[in-house]
Amino acid sequence: MTTKPTHASEVPSNPQSGKHQINLIRGWPNPGLLPVDLLSAAAQRNLSDPAIYVPALQYGPDSGYQPLREALATWLSEHYRVERDPNRICISGGASQNVACILQSFTDPNVTQAVWCISPSYHLVFQIFRDNGFEGRLRATPEDEEGVDIEALETKLAEFEKHTPEAKAPVSDAGKYRKHYRHVIYAVPTCSNPSGKTMSLRRREALVRLARKYDALIICDDVYDFLQWRIDSDPSKVSSSLSANEHPEMLLPRLCDIDLAMGRANNDPHGFGHAVSNGSFSKLTGPGMRTGWLEGSPAFAFGLAQTGATKSGGSPSQFSASIMADLVQSGALQERLATTLRPQLQHRHRIMMQAIHKHLEPLNVGIRDAGLVNGSVYGGYFVWLTLEEGIxxxxxxxVTMTEENLVVGNGTMFQVPGDEASVYLDNAVRLTFAYVPEKDLVEGVERLSNVLQRIKADPEKYKALASTMADSDIIDANK
Incomplete structure (x- = not known):
C-alpha cells in the first residue's frame, strides 16, 4: 500500500535510485521566473499612497478593483482587437476559484444536466465540478487535431438529450441577474493543458454555435494566451513590446468574443451569452497572487459579481488586484512578458524539444511541435507525448519514479472521472518544461528514454512489477 504524502511539497521519491529527483509534472513557474522586483516595487508604491492603500486594504466592490478592470479592459481590447468595455470584466481570486464561483451562480443541480470536458482535460478542475454538485455527471468528449471533435460532441449531446427527462424545478431561484444553463462545457482553447493544442478558428466558431443550440455555457481557461511564441524564432532576440513579436496564430479570437460577435442568441433574452473567458495572473506573475478575471457579456460579469461569497467578502484579492493594476497600467507587466517570461519559456521549450527529438522520437514516441495543425507557434507549460502502441x-x-526518480504525468490522470472509457489516454505522457532547472529538462527526457527502452526490452518483467499506486497520490504531491 502506498503512503499518501501529507503535503504538496512531499514528493514520492526513491532514494535507492541514487539520483536526484526531477519533477516534470509540476505545473509551476521556476522560481527564477517570479517577478519579485516588479511586485516589490508596486507594493511599495501602493502602500505609500493612502489614496491607493485605503481602498486596496478594505472590502472591495463586488465586480472587483476598478483600476484593474479599467487597465485590463484597455490591454485586452488592444490585444484581441475588440471594443473596450470594463463592464465585461469581473475580477476573481484566480482561475480555479472563479470556476467555482461560475458554477455557484450559473448552474443548478436540477437544471444543469452535465459538464462536458474536452479530454484530455486539466486534471485538477474535476474536483471543483464535483464540489459543486456534479459528481457522476462529468462527461468526456474527445479532442481532434484541431482542438475539439465537434461531431463527436454534438452526437453525445443529442444522444444525451434524447434520453434525459425535462429538467426539474431549480433548487434555487436564479433571480434576474443570473441564469441556470442546461449544460457546461469546459475547455482550454489555447495551449491546452495537457495536450498543448490550440483550437482552430473554425472549431471555436462551431463550438460556440453548438453551445447556443444546447443552452450550454463554455468556460474557457484562457490562462496561456500571452505565453506563446514562434517556434522558429530566436528566444535571445527580444523586443520590449509584446505586439512586436506576435504572429496571427497568437491572436485567435476568444470564444467569448466570437459569441459576442454573433449577437444575442434567441434563447438568451437577457444577454448572458454562452462563452466566458477565465483569465489569470498566476502564470504571468506568480500563482500566489491569486488574482484573475472573467470576461464575458456585461450581464454575465455583473451576475458573477452577485455570487454570495463575493457579496459578503467583497471582491477577492483586493490588495493583489491593486498591485496587478499598477503593473498593467504602467506597462511593466507587458514589458516583462515580452522581454523575460515568454523568451525564457520559449528557451526552455526548445531545450526540451531538442532532447525529445533526439532521445524519444527514435522510440516511436509521437510529438506535437506546434499548437495548431501545421502551425508555427507553441506556448504554455506542457508537452504531450504519445507512446508506442502496447506501452x-x-x-x-x-517505473520512472521507482527506477529513475523522475516524476511525469501519465495520461490516465487527465481522463474524466466516471467517463474514463470514452477517451483512452493510457498511451500518453505529459511533461512540464517551466519548473525544473534547465539541465534537468534534458536529463529528465534521457531518463524517460532509458525507461522506455527497458520496458520494450523486457515487457513481461515490467508488467509484473506494476504497482497499485493511485493517480491521486501522485497528483496531490505534485500539483
Whole structure:
C-alpha cells in the first residue's frame, strides 16, 4: 500500500535510485521566473499612497478593483482587437476559484444536466465540478487535431438529450441577474493543458454555435494566451513590446468574443451569452497572487459579481488586484512578458524539444511541435507525448519514479472521472518544461528514454512489477 504524502511539497521519491529527483509534472513557474522586483516595487508604491492603500486594504466592490478592470479592459481590447468595455470584466481570486464561483451562480443541480470536458482535460478542475454538485455527471468528449471533435460532441449531446427527462424545478431561484444553463462545457482553447493544442478558428466558431443550440455555457481557461511564441524564432532576440513579436496564430479570437460577435442568441433574452473567458495572473506573475478575471457579456460579469461569497467578502484579492493594476497600467507587466517570461519559456521549450527529438522520437514516441495543425507557434507549460502502441503510460510513470526518480504525468490522470472509457489516454505522457532547472529538462527526457527502452526490452518483467499506486497520490504531491 502506498503512503499518501501529507503535503504538496512531499514528493514520492526513491532514494535507492541514487539520483536526484526531477519533477516534470509540476505545473509551476521556476522560481527564477517570479517577478519579485516588479511586485516589490508596486507594493511599495501602493502602500505609500493612502489614496491607493485605503481602498486596496478594505472590502472591495463586488465586480472587483476598478483600476484593474479599467487597465485590463484597455490591454485586452488592444490585444484581441475588440471594443473596450470594463463592464465585461469581473475580477476573481484566480482561475480555479472563479470556476467555482461560475458554477455557484450559473448552474443548478436540477437544471444543469452535465459538464462536458474536452479530454484530455486539466486534471485538477474535476474536483471543483464535483464540489459543486456534479459528481457522476462529468462527461468526456474527445479532442481532434484541431482542438475539439465537434461531431463527436454534438452526437453525445443529442444522444444525451434524447434520453434525459425535462429538467426539474431549480433548487434555487436564479433571480434576474443570473441564469441556470442546461449544460457546461469546459475547455482550454489555447495551449491546452495537457495536450498543448490550440483550437482552430473554425472549431471555436462551431463550438460556440453548438453551445447556443444546447443552452450550454463554455468556460474557457484562457490562462496561456500571452505565453506563446514562434517556434522558429530566436528566444535571445527580444523586443520590449509584446505586439512586436506576435504572429496571427497568437491572436485567435476568444470564444467569448466570437459569441459576442454573433449577437444575442434567441434563447438568451437577457444577454448572458454562452462563452466566458477565465483569465489569470498566476502564470504571468506568480500563482500566489491569486488574482484573475472573467470576461464575458456585461450581464454575465455583473451576475458573477452577485455570487454570495463575493457579496459578503467583497471582491477577492483586493490588495493583489491593486498591485496587478499598477503593473498593467504602467506597462511593466507587458514589458516583462515580452522581454523575460515568454523568451525564457520559449528557451526552455526548445531545450526540451531538442532532447525529445533526439532521445524519444527514435522510440516511436509521437510529438506535437506546434499548437495548431501545421502551425508555427507553441506556448504554455506542457508537452504531450504519445507512446508506442502496447506501452502503458501509467506503468511508465511508475517505473520512472521507482527506477529513475523522475516524476511525469501519465495520461490516465487527465481522463474524466466516471467517463474514463470514452477517451483512452493510457498511451500518453505529459511533461512540464517551466519548473525544473534547465539541465534537468534534458536529463529528465534521457531518463524517460532509458525507461522506455527497458520496458520494450523486457515487457513481461515490467508488467509484473506494476504497482497499485493511485493517480491521486501522485497528483496531490505534485500539483
Amino acid at each position: 502503458s503510460a501509467k506503468l511508465v510513470s511508475e
